[in-house]
Amino acid sequence: MNALKIDSLPEMRxxxxxxSKGDERAFRIIFDAYQKKIYSSAYQMLRDDILAEEVVQETMLKLWMMGESLTKIENLQAYLFKISRNKAFDLLRKKEMQFKAEKNMRSDWKEGHNETEEQILLNETRKILADGINLLPPQQKVVYQLCQQEGLKYEEAALTLNLSIETIRSYMRLAQRFLRNYVKSHSDVLALLIIFKLL
Known part of the structure; x- marks a missing residue:
C-alpha cells in the first residue's frame, strides 16, 4: 500500500x-508508506543522510505523539510533508549556527589552549550530561543507558525491555533532544559542541 492509496481510501482515517489509540501496527503501515518520500524530500534540502533520517524520525515521532488530534487531519500526505519541511528548515538553521560557532571557536581560542584545559571542560560537560540523564523519565533513561552507554542495538534493547523498535527509537530521540537542551542551558558553546561527541 503506497502513500497515494492511503490518502485516497477511507482506511487512512x-x-x-x-x-491515536497507540496501535503500533497501524503506525508501521503509515511509517512504511511515507518513510522514503519524506527522506527523499529532506535529503534534497539538507544533502546529508543522517540529517534526512533525523527529519523522518522527528516527523513520524510527532505523528505518533499527536493522540486524538490525528483524527482531525484531512490530508495526511500534505500534513506530513509540511512537518518534515519545517523540521528540515530548522536543521538547516542549526547546521549554519553550529558552523559559525565552530569557526568562531577556532579563531577565538588562544595559542596557550592545551589538552589539559580541553579535558577539564570535557569532564565538566560529562558531569552535566550525567545530571541530565538522571532527570530523564524512567523508561527514556533505561533506553538511553542501554543504547547509548552500553552500546545495545535498538533491536536488542527492544527485546530486553519487551518494547517495539519504534518505541525504542522514539524514547532515544526524546532523550537526546532533552539532553542537548539541558547541556545547552547549563554550559557554554564549546561544551555544546563537545556534547555532540558524547551523545
Missing amino acids: DLLKKI
Whole structure:
C-alpha cells in the first residue's frame, strides 16, 4: 500500500484513529508508506543522510505523539510533508549556527589552549550530561543507558525491555533532544559542541 492509496481510501482515517489509540501496527503501515518520500524530500534540502533520517524520525515521532488530534487531519500526505519541511528548515538553521560557532571557536581560542584545559571542560560537560540523564523519565533513561552507554542495538534493547523498535527509537530521540537542551542551558558553546561527541 503506497502513500497515494492511503490518502485516497477511507482506511487512512481508520489508521489514524488506531494510531491515536497507540496501535503500533497501524503506525508501521503509515511509517512504511511515507518513510522514503519524506527522506527523499529532506535529503534534497539538507544533502546529508543522517540529517534526512533525523527529519523522518522527528516527523513520524510527532505523528505518533499527536493522540486524538490525528483524527482531525484531512490530508495526511500534505500534513506530513509540511512537518518534515519545517523540521528540515530548522536543521538547516542549526547546521549554519553550529558552523559559525565552530569557526568562531577556532579563531577565538588562544595559542596557550592545551589538552589539559580541553579535558577539564570535557569532564565538566560529562558531569552535566550525567545530571541530565538522571532527570530523564524512567523508561527514556533505561533506553538511553542501554543504547547509548552500553552500546545495545535498538533491536536488542527492544527485546530486553519487551518494547517495539519504534518505541525504542522514539524514547532515544526524546532523550537526546532533552539532553542537548539541558547541556545547552547549563554550559557554554564549546561544551555544546563537545556534547555532540558524547551523545
